[in-house]
Amino acid sequence: MPKIQLDEETIERLDSLRVEDESYDEIVAELINIYEAEERTLFHGGDYSGD
Numbered sequence: 001m002p003k004i005q006l007d008e009e010t011i012e013r014l015d016s017l018r019v020e021d022e023s024y025d026e027i028v029a030e031l032i033n034i035y036e037a038e039e040r041t042l043f044h045g046g047d048y049s050g051d
Contacts, residue, residue, distance in 0.1 A: 014027055
């Protein structure tokens with residue numbers, strides 16, 4: 001897994017999202033999953049034909 005450096009503000013924002021002893025890896029994976037799900041929803045949202 002690539003290593004990244006985060007600024008203090010980003011770390012504080014991640015800390016505010018943490019549940020119990022959740023790791024940063026788990027938080028980031030969850031955020032990516034949410035982003036991808038929203039992207040799929042937006043992409044497929046235009047497919048509605050109204051029939």
